[in-house]
Amino acid sequence: MRIMQISRILGTAHCGQRGLGVLGLCALLSSCGLQQDIDVELPAYPAQLVVECYLEPGKVPQLTVTETTEYLADPSPSLPQQVQVILGGPAGWRDTLRFAPALDPITQKAYTHRGRAPLQARPGDVFTLDVTDEQGRHLTGTATMPAIVPIDTVEWKFNDQPEAQRKAYVLVRFQDPPEAGNYYRFQIHRDSVSKDPEVDYNPQDRLNNGREFTLGTSYEFAPNDTLVVTLYHLDKAYADFMQSVDDARGANGNPFAQPAGIKSTVQGGLGVFTVLSYQRRTVVIK
Amino acid sequence: MVTLSGRVLGxxxxxPGxxxxxxxxxxxxxxxEQGNYSLSLPAGRYQVVVSFIGYQTVKRDLNLRNSQQLDFRLAPAGNELGEVVVEASGTLEQKQQSTQMSVERLTATEAKLLPALFGEVDILKTLQLKPGVQNGGEGTSGLFVRGGSADQNLVLVDDAVVYNPNHLFGxxxxxxxDAVQSVDLYKGGFPAQFGGRLSSVVDVKLREGNNQKLGVTGGLGLISSRLTVEGPLKKNKGAFLVSGRRTYFDIFTRRINQLNEGDPDFNPIPDYYFYDFNAKANYTLGEKDRVYLSGYYGQDKFGFNSTGGFNFNFNWGNAVASARWNHVFSPRLYANTSAxxxxxxxxxxxxxxQFxxxxxxxIRDYTLKTDFEYTPNERxxxxxxxxxxQHRFGVGRLKAGSTDGRLSFGDDVGYDGQEGALYATDNFRASDRWQLEGGLRLTGxxxxxxxxxxLEPRAAARYTLSPKLTLKANYALMYQYLHLVTNSGASLPTDIWYPSRLSVKPQRSQQVSAGASFLxxxxxWLLTNEVYYKWAKNQVDFRDGAQLFVNPDLDAEFLFGKGFAYGNEIYLEKKTGRTTGWVGYTLSWTKRRFPAQRGTSGINNGELFYPTYDRRHNLTVVGLHQLSKRVNLTGSFTLSSGNPTTLPLARFIFQDIYGDDASAVPVYPNRNGYRLAAYHRMDLGVVWKMKPTRWFTESDLTFSIYNAYNRRNPYFVFFDQVKNEDESQVIGYRARQVSLFPVIPSVTYNFKF
Incomplete structure (x- = not known):
C-alpha cells in the first residue's frame, strides 16, 4: 500500500523533459512531418538501485531510494522492496531511517525514507550511507560536508528600457578559497525555493582560483521581484555527478552530443549522497 | 635514349591525368598533378598521341634526336552548340595501368552534373558516392574513409592543409x-610524398584560370550565389582566377525580424551566413620555371543581438595561401617547391x-615543402x-571581464610544434607485367x-595478367601527430587540434589492400575489386564529461584505444559514351576498443564497439545520360546500413534539490549498441544547356531533386515523454525518429560570358 503511495507521489511529480538540447530543432522538424514514432527493441538492463540523499545540517535526514527501469517501461517509478537505509556520521553516530514515503512540503520533493532527528553536521564532517534491499543489492556512499562559502554581495542593475520592459540583471560576488578545486551551484528562485529556479548553473574555480567570483544573470528580473539567491559549495563528486546528469539528459535528442555515463557518488548503484553546504539570501529588487 | 617532356594543357x-x-x-x-609528363624513348621518328577525355586528341609526328621539351594544348571536344562535356577524371585504361590503387579522382565538371542538396554542388559530398567512403550523417560533407574518422583525412588545397573543410556544421x-579543377582521394596505398594523417589524402587542385581570354562564370542558387573571374595575366604566359561565393539566409531572416519587430512573442532569428574566396595565379617565367600562387579565405558568421543588450557572435573560418615554384632542371629532373x-x-x-x-x-601552420621527380630511364x-x-596550436583562449575591472579572468593555453618529413620512392617498371613501387618516409x-x-614504409605492386586484367597490392604505414579534440560525431567549428605531447602519443595505422581491375x-567498362585490412593504435577518444575547452591539462582527458577496419569494395565504372556512371558496393566492418585506463572503465566497458560511421553494406549507383546535345539527365542512388548510435537502455527519476523539476535521466551503459534503420535515397537532376546569347556564351539551368521519393531517413532517435491532455502528467515514453531532409527540389542558373 505504501509503495503504491510513493509511486504515485513520484509519478505525480512533474517530469520536465530536460535535456533536449536541440528542442527547437526537434520542434521544427516535427512541424515539418520529419518526426515519427518508431519501435525500438532495447536489450534488457538489470535494474539498479538509485539513491538521492541531500543531507542538511539542522534538518531531519530524508532520502529517496528507487531503481532504474527500462526506458520505454511504464512511467511509474519502480520501488525496490524491503529497503534498509543506515546513515552513519561523526563520533559513531548511526541512524536507521524509517520507510515513510511522503512529499516534503518545502522542497516539493518526494522521499521514501526519513530519519528521526535533525542532523548535526559541520563542515568537514564525514557521513556514510548503507542501503540494502531484499534482492541483496547493496549500495554504499561517503560524503564530507564542504565549507560554506559566504556570499559577499548581491547587486542588481536595471536596463534603460521603458517602464513596461524594464528588467534587471543580478550579480553575486563571493571570494573563492585559496585552494584549487572548488565547485559551486548558483541558483536564483523567484519568491520561493519550492519553485523551479530562474537561474541555475554550476561554476568552478578552474580559471579563477582564489579570486573574487562574479556570477551574473541576463536582464530577466522585473522591479519588485523577490529573489532567493543560493550559493552551494559542492564537493567534486557531487559536481561530477551533476555534470554527468546534465550530459546524459542533454544527449537524449541532441545528435551532436556524445552520450555519457552517470558518475554516481555512490557505489553499488546510481545516484548521489552528499551534504549540502550553502548560503542563501533573499532580496527584493527595486 | 632521349626524353620528351613538358605539360599537357586544356x-x-x-x-592532370x-x-x-x-x-x-x-x-x-x-x-x-601539375600537368607535367616525361617520357624516355629511343631516338627516332614517332607519332605522339596526346589524349584526354572531353578533349580532342592531338597527334603529332616528331623526330626525336635529342631530349626535347614540348607542351601540348588540347582543344575541348565540344561542338558549336557547346554541349555539356563530361571532363572525365582520366581514362579507365590509365586507371587500370597505374600502380596506384585505392584512389578516386573526380573533376568539378563531373560533380557539377550530379544532383545536389539545395543545388549546392559539393565535390566532397560527391566523393561520398565512391566505394569505401562513408558520410558522417545526412547531408554532411565529412568523409569517413575505410574506417577512419573525419580528422584522419589530410585535406590539401594546392599543397596547403585545410584544417576545417566545412561550412555550417559540415x-x-x-x-x-567553380574554383576547383579536381580532387584526388587516396584511400590507401598512400604515395610516400603524403603523410600526417592516417586514413586518406584529399588533394584538391584549384583551376588555373584561362590564359587565353577574360571570362566570367557564375551561378545563382537557392541559398548561395557564385561569381568567378578569370583571364590571362599575359596571354599564353600566365593566368589568374578569382572566385567568390556567399549564402543569403541572413537577408531573408533579417527581413523576417524586421517584419516582426515589436511583437513580444517573436524571438528574433539569429543572423547566419558564410562566404569564401578562392584565388589563383600562375605565370611562366621561362621554359624551365613556372610559379603559382593560390589562396582561400572563408568565414562562417553567426550573430545575435538582442534589444535587451545581449550580443552573441560566433565566427569561424580558414585562411590558406600557398606559393609554388615549378622548376625543370632537365627533361629528366624537375622539382616543385612550395611555401x-x-x-x-x-x-x-x-x-x-559592462561584461x-x-x-x-x-591552429596556424607555416610549411615549406619540396618534391623532386627524376626519371633516370624508362624503367x-x-x-x-x-x-x-611550424605549427602553432592555440588550444584555447578565454577572457572574461567587466569594464569596472572587478571581473577579470581567463587563460591562454597554446603550444608550438615542429613537424618534418623526408621521403623517397621509386616506381620500377620491372617488366611488361610487373611494376613495383617502394618508398620510405621518415617523419618527426x-x-x-x-x-x-x-619510419613509414610504403609499397605497391602491379601485375598485368593480360591487357584486360591487372592485379595490384599495397601496404602503407602512417603516423598522425595531430589530434582533433572533439566530443561529438559531427564536425563542429569548436573542435580543437592538439599536438602529440606528454601522454598523447602519435596515432599510427597500417593498411594492406589488394585488388584486381578488369577492363x-x-x-x-572497368570492374575493380579491392579488399583491405587496416589496424591502428593510439586512437583517441575522450573520457565522459571531459573538459575540452581552455584546459591546460587537456592531455589528461584523452583515452587511447585500437581501431580495426576491413572490407571489400566492388566498383564498376563507365566513363565513355552517352551514358556514363558507376556502381559501387562496399562490405565493411569498423571496430574500436578502448580498454579500462586512467581511472575509467574505458569506452563501452573496454569491449569492442562500432563507431557511428561503421556501415556493413553500402551501395551507390550513379548515372549520367546525355539525352541530347543540350540535355543531360543525372541520378544517384544510395543504400546503406543504418549507422550505430547510442540509446539509453534505462532511466531513473531524478528530483534534484530545491525547486528543480523532477526529470528522467537516461542511462547509457554501452556505446553505439543500436543501429538506426537503413538509409536510402535517390537524387535526380537535369542539366539544360541553353543556346548562347548575345550576353552569355554558355548558360544552363540545373534542376535537382534531393531525396526524390521523399524517404524519411533516420537522422537520430530520441526518447520522448507522452503526456496526458493537459500536459500535467507523464503517461508513457516513446521512441521518436527524426529525419532531416524531405524531398528538396532546387534550381540553379549557371552562366559564362
Whole structure:
C-alpha cells in the first residue's frame, strides 16, 4: 500500500523533459512531418538501485531510494522492496531511517525514507550511507560536508528600457578559497525555493582560483521581484555527478552530443549522497 | 635514349591525368598533378598521341634526336552548340595501368552534373558516392574513409592543409565548385610524398584560370550565389582566377525580424551566413620555371543581438595561401617547391552591459615543402622530397571581464610544434607485367620537450595478367601527430587540434589492400575489386564529461584505444559514351576498443564497439545520360546500413534539490549498441544547356531533386515523454525518429560570358 503511495507521489511529480538540447530543432522538424514514432527493441538492463540523499545540517535526514527501469517501461517509478537505509556520521553516530514515503512540503520533493532527528553536521564532517534491499543489492556512499562559502554581495542593475520592459540583471560576488578545486551551484528562485529556479548553473574555480567570483544573470528580473539567491559549495563528486546528469539528459535528442555515463557518488548503484553546504539570501529588487 | 617532356594543357589550364603515348612503342605516361609528363624513348621518328577525355586528341609526328621539351594544348571536344562535356577524371585504361590503387579522382565538371542538396554542388559530398567512403550523417560533407574518422583525412588545397573543410556544421564543404579543377582521394596505398594523417589524402587542385581570354562564370542558387573571374595575366604566359561565393539566409531572416519587430512573442532569428574566396595565379617565367600562387579565405558568421543588450557572435573560418615554384632542371629532373600558410580560428564573443566573455581557438601552420621527380630511364621514376611545418596550436583562449575591472579572468593555453618529413620512392617498371613501387618516409614531430619520430614504409605492386586484367597490392604505414579534440560525431567549428605531447602519443595505422581491375567491352567498362585490412593504435577518444575547452591539462582527458577496419569494395565504372556512371558496393566492418585506463572503465566497458560511421553494406549507383546535345539527365542512388548510435537502455527519476523539476535521466551503459534503420535515397537532376546569347556564351539551368521519393531517413532517435491532455502528467515514453531532409527540389542558373 505504501509503495503504491510513493509511486504515485513520484509519478505525480512533474517530469520536465530536460535535456533536449536541440528542442527547437526537434520542434521544427516535427512541424515539418520529419518526426515519427518508431519501435525500438532495447536489450534488457538489470535494474539498479538509485539513491538521492541531500543531507542538511539542522534538518531531519530524508532520502529517496528507487531503481532504474527500462526506458520505454511504464512511467511509474519502480520501488525496490524491503529497503534498509543506515546513515552513519561523526563520533559513531548511526541512524536507521524509517520507510515513510511522503512529499516534503518545502522542497516539493518526494522521499521514501526519513530519519528521526535533525542532523548535526559541520563542515568537514564525514557521513556514510548503507542501503540494502531484499534482492541483496547493496549500495554504499561517503560524503564530507564542504565549507560554506559566504556570499559577499548581491547587486542588481536595471536596463534603460521603458517602464513596461524594464528588467534587471543580478550579480553575486563571493571570494573563492585559496585552494584549487572548488565547485559551486548558483541558483536564483523567484519568491520561493519550492519553485523551479530562474537561474541555475554550476561554476568552478578552474580559471579563477582564489579570486573574487562574479556570477551574473541576463536582464530577466522585473522591479519588485523577490529573489532567493543560493550559493552551494559542492564537493567534486557531487559536481561530477551533476555534470554527468546534465550530459546524459542533454544527449537524449541532441545528435551532436556524445552520450555519457552517470558518475554516481555512490557505489553499488546510481545516484548521489552528499551534504549540502550553502548560503542563501533573499532580496527584493527595486 | 632521349626524353620528351613538358605539360599537357586544356582550355583553362593543366590537364592532370592526360595521356601522352607513342603507340608504335607501346609506351605512354600520364600527366601528373601539375600537368607535367616525361617520357624516355629511343631516338627516332614517332607519332605522339596526346589524349584526354572531353578533349580532342592531338597527334603529332616528331623526330626525336635529342631530349626535347614540348607542351601540348588540347582543344575541348565540344561542338558549336557547346554541349555539356563530361571532363572525365582520366581514362579507365590509365586507371587500370597505374600502380596506384585505392584512389578516386573526380573533376568539378563531373560533380557539377550530379544532383545536389539545395543545388549546392559539393565535390566532397560527391566523393561520398565512391566505394569505401562513408558520410558522417545526412547531408554532411565529412568523409569517413575505410574506417577512419573525419580528422584522419589530410585535406590539401594546392599543397596547403585545410584544417576545417566545412561550412555550417559540415553541411557544406569549403570548396567552391567553380574554383576547383579536381580532387584526388587516396584511400590507401598512400604515395610516400603524403603523410600526417592516417586514413586518406584529399588533394584538391584549384583551376588555373584561362590564359587565353577574360571570362566570367557564375551561378545563382537557392541559398548561395557564385561569381568567378578569370583571364590571362599575359596571354599564353600566365593566368589568374578569382572566385567568390556567399549564402543569403541572413537577408531573408533579417527581413523576417524586421517584419516582426515589436511583437513580444517573436524571438528574433539569429543572423547566419558564410562566404569564401578562392584565388589563383600562375605565370611562366621561362621554359624551365613556372610559379603559382593560390589562396582561400572563408568565414562562417553567426550573430545575435538582442534589444535587451545581449550580443552573441560566433565566427569561424580558414585562411590558406600557398606559393609554388615549378622548376625543370632537365627533361629528366624537375622539382616543385612550395611555401604555404594555413590558419583556422573560431571565436565566440558574448557581451552584456559592462561584461564580456570571449573564447577562441586557433591552429596556424607555416610549411615549406619540396618534391623532386627524376626519371633516370624508362624503367624508373624516382620521387623524393622533404617538408617542414611550424605549427602553432592555440588550444584555447578565454577572457572574461567587466569594464569596472572587478571581473577579470581567463587563460591562454597554446603550444608550438615542429613537424618534418623526408621521403623517397621509386616506381620500377620491372617488366611488361610487373611494376613495383617502394618508398620510405621518415617523419618527426616535436612539441616542447616531447619528440617523436616514425619510419613509414610504403609499397605497391602491379601485375598485368593480360591487357584486360591487372592485379595490384599495397601496404602503407602512417603516423598522425595531430589530434582533433572533439566530443561529438559531427564536425563542429569548436573542435580543437592538439599536438602529440606528454601522454598523447602519435596515432599510427597500417593498411594492406589488394585488388584486381578488369577492363572490358572495348575499354568502356572497368570492374575493380579491392579488399583491405587496416589496424591502428593510439586512437583517441575522450573520457565522459571531459573538459575540452581552455584546459591546460587537456592531455589528461584523452583515452587511447585500437581501431580495426576491413572490407571489400566492388566498383564498376563507365566513363565513355552517352551514358556514363558507376556502381559501387562496399562490405565493411569498423571496430574500436578502448580498454579500462586512467581511472575509467574505458569506452563501452573496454569491449569492442562500432563507431557511428561503421556501415556493413553500402551501395551507390550513379548515372549520367546525355539525352541530347543540350540535355543531360543525372541520378544517384544510395543504400546503406543504418549507422550505430547510442540509446539509453534505462532511466531513473531524478528530483534534484530545491525547486528543480523532477526529470528522467537516461542511462547509457554501452556505446553505439543500436543501429538506426537503413538509409536510402535517390537524387535526380537535369542539366539544360541553353543556346548562347548575345550576353552569355554558355548558360544552363540545373534542376535537382534531393531525396526524390521523399524517404524519411533516420537522422537520430530520441526518447520522448507522452503526456496526458493537459500536459500535467507523464503517461508513457516513446521512441521518436527524426529525419532531416524531405524531398528538396532546387534550381540553379549557371552562366559564362
Amino acid at each position: 582550355e583553362a589550364g593543366i590537364l 592526360a595521356t601522352v603515348a607513342v603507340p608504335v612503342l607501346s609506351a605512354g605516361v600520364t600527366a601528373d 553541411l557544406f564543404s569549403v570548396f567552391n565548385s 604555404s600558410f594555413t590558419h583556422y580560428k573560431y571565436e565566440i564573443a558574448n557581451k552584456l552591459d 564580456s566573455f570571449n573564447l577562441s581557438s586557433t 624508373h621514376t624516382v620521387r623524393f622530397g622533404a617538408m617542414g611545418t 614531430f616535436r612539441s616542447g620537450t616531447d619528440a617523436y619520430a616514425g 572490358f567491352a572495348g575499354g568502356q
